[in-house]
Amino acid sequence: MDVEQRVRPVFGDGWARRVGRLLFRPLGPVDGVARAVELGSGLQRSTVTGRRIAVDDVGTGADATVVAALMARALAHLRHDRVLVVDAKTGEPSLATRLGASEPGDLGATDAAAFETVRDGLGQVTDRLWTARTDPEDGGTYASGLLPVSRFFGVTLVAGERGGGFLETMAARAHSRVRVVRATREAVVRLGRELDDVASGENAAELARTVVVLAREQDAGQDLDVTRTARIIEESGAAVIVLPPDRHLEQRIEALPDRIAESTHRLVQAVAVEALARAVDGGSSTEGGR
Template sequence: MSATQTAVPRTVSGDGWPRRVGRAVLRPFRPVGEVADAIEVGARLQRSTATGRRIVVDDLGTGADTAVVTALLGRVFAHYRHDRVLAVDATGGLPSLCTRLGTVREGGLGGGVDTTSFESARSSLGEVGERLWTVPADPGDAGVYVAGLLPLSRFFGVTLVAGSGGGFVDAVGAGAHARVRVVRATRDAAARVGRELDRFVRDGRAAELGRTVVVVYDHEHREDPGFDAARTARIVAESGAETVIWPHDRHLAQGAAVSPRRISEATHRTVLRVAAEALNRAVDGDRPTVRQGSAP
């Protein structure tokens, strides 16, 4: 290899080889209850909506990877649903949502998307796969929400917006049907979540808790050994927000394009649960429900 060439890291799978082999061998013998759960989750993901639902995925300033969570949620919705899904990248960081989706950046909401029809808008969008599209947005441009995203989102059953603060994300969040707050698995991040939830109550916005899913994301594998994820989940769940613990996944931690075939079994189950709960709350508003697989 020449000095100018850079070695490309080998893509790893979320599960180790023994676990992958075990999954393949046992797949035909899955318990009846597990099969029933999968059918129930699929039905929830296919819920019809009178109008498109907008879901914001942000990190509450904790530096969690909203791009990878949004990429997987987008793929889940596109796989299970029969309408279009849009994933908007307003993260302003790396790896970007486009990187996680394995596509190139196309157009941009700030560039003047023609929203006369979907056919006129599609030239400004990046096509990820069947029913899944993506577009970048300037995190600081609040005006593009009304001028660009609102008219564009009517062509999509679900619109996901990945961000880490900024005027655009704040503007979308004010009118979002649901919010997924992705936070790092640390005590500092848990304290930040607690303050944010308390602020909702103080400001008379307690109803927003019923539209909130908190994802405790273990990106760096026990980044904070003193963090008690289960206890944090129970405390947050008392507020009315759903809490899901997202375990460490070696494949996602690589920071490259996500291959759904390489994520771990635990990640697969988790993203389905997050997607179903986020959509459930986006449709039902402030009427939270208790679902199997919720916080322990």
């Protein structure tokens, strides 16, 4: 038995919050129900052709892999087509670990003649959610592997590695991009420089297709005004969603849906809705994230 199997999963929400939610949910506000319906509708939005979304950590050490995994689960849970999520990172925990997939699949070993042959090279998570690994440095696999395979999926997400050939090749052609950043001064300064570079370059239109996730951590200092920072980033044209700490996700084991905090569920859905909206039409979904 490995270390991950010996770890006892904790709940993202504390005991008191879980009990309170259970007791008072029947008395919850109507706008909470309306928001859940709105998020669900956004996740089910038709893509006509498959959309490809790049997810990375801007080199700040944020857990882009788990954000991609949770986005993929949210999309696959409510959509009527298939969702593929690809691991193009070298760090641990892997995407397969986060999804609880026994077989991660290999993007480079798929036969894209038909879905029946494609699935033989992929790892299956649920009936509509599939996963695969790829070499983070091999940009050529984007054209030879991802493009022919992604036509069988309504949405394809790639958890990539900054500077890796695969991510850089894919992100330049992605329909939208999710940048996951640790909510620290150093990380935000790095993000700001990158967004400035994008704004002043040939790919300035990419900002309208960008979603920034500010990931707060339990042990991080409180030296950053997250609300003010989010407003400043939004001036670039990117959407910003703040993801609070989640004790379960910080265990770095399989992300179990029934253990994740309720706020994490809602906010990750908001990230997926915003990224999908921007992938489809390059504009905002009107979903607020803060």
